[in-house]
Amino acid sequence: MHEKLNGLRNGLRGIAPGLMIAICVALAAQFLSEHYGVPAMLMALLLGMTLAFLSETGRCVEGIGFSARFLLRLGVALLGARISVSALVELGAGLVVLVVLAVVCTILFGILIARIMGRGWRFGVLTGGAVAICGASAAMALAAVLPRNEKSELNLTFTVLGVTLLSTLTMIAYPILAGWLNFDDFTAGFFLGGTIHDVAQVVGAGYSVSETAGDTATLVKLIRVAMLAPVVVTLVALTNRHDGKVGSGASKIALVPPFLIGFIAIAGLNSLGLLPGPVVAVANDLSRWLLLIAIAAVGMKTSLKTVLEIGPQAIMLLVLETAFIACFVVMGLYLL
Secondary structure (H helix, E strand, O other): OHHHHHHHHHHHHHHHHHHHHHHHHHHHHHHHHHHOOOHHHHHHHHHOOOHHHHOOOOOHHHHOOOOOOHHHHHHHHHHHHOOOOOHHHHOOOHHHHHHHHHHHHHHHHHHHHHHHHHOOHHHHHHEEEEEEHHHHHHHHHHHHOOOOOOOOHHHHHHHHHHHHHHHHHHHHHHHHHHHHHHOOOOHHHHHHHHHHHHHHHHHHHHHHHHHHHHHHHHHHHHHHHHHHHHHHHHHHHHHHHHOEOOOHHHHHHHOOOHHHHHHHHHHHHHOOOOHHHHHHHHHHHHHHHHHHHHHHHHHHHHHHHHOOOOOHHHHHHHHHHHHHHHHHHHHHHHHH
16 A cells, blocks of 8 residues: 555656646636637647747656646546537437538548548548537547557647637638628527537637527537547547457457546436536536646647648648538538
């Protein structure tokens, strides 16, 4: 028992310096977000990148890695508190199918265009999933299960940076576009919730139109967030099959990563009404902070110079995926 306590104490000492740095970066990012209106995720990433030297060597390396891996997965698991089956019932079958198809087709489109551009299917899944589901949070969840290579951290950093910037731009532009398309409040809300990348920007855009648009946009966005679980499970299953790993007991367990089990369990409890309102609120806040700390750590593991070297093709891929899901949703709304 004494040895276990010593091991735990030593482990905490190992991660403490890097973890504290990541927390400080997250706090600074949140401060800038609250006082200057910039996205907290974006600021955490950029501030973290200015401290990239800390992840190369020294006492902070272990804690930065812990924050970028474990806290990321825990934050994604707690996203389940945002999900409720009642959201699906309120929207209606036809519109729910449209949301699901928009998510799936955007990911497939991302894979196709990425392969055409010579970027590889992993990058297409990462960017397509981030655009289709819930921006930076989806990117981090997908990165946690995608097969890793030497470009994994770089691709994640670029994707988070790109979707956060695009999400901010669409938050400004899409309400204007919805008015130009003569959408009523409900349709405008569906369009905003079905196309904008991050939850915060969806809420901001929706309620800038009207309360009805804001409520609808939030509801539609949460359905997209709910797609995270089936997309991750499908991705892991297909990856394992491709690598020839399916068949053993260990591989079957790997089909459902622990953080995804947590996501599904929390979403299920919330759907059954077993989570009190205050618990849901705490889980949502904790998830947001954990993801903010994690993305700060991811930023610290990547240099700005390396990100800038990723090339214009990658930027074009994100823009095309963003345009694709917008066109898909608009066409679906006109057809339904």
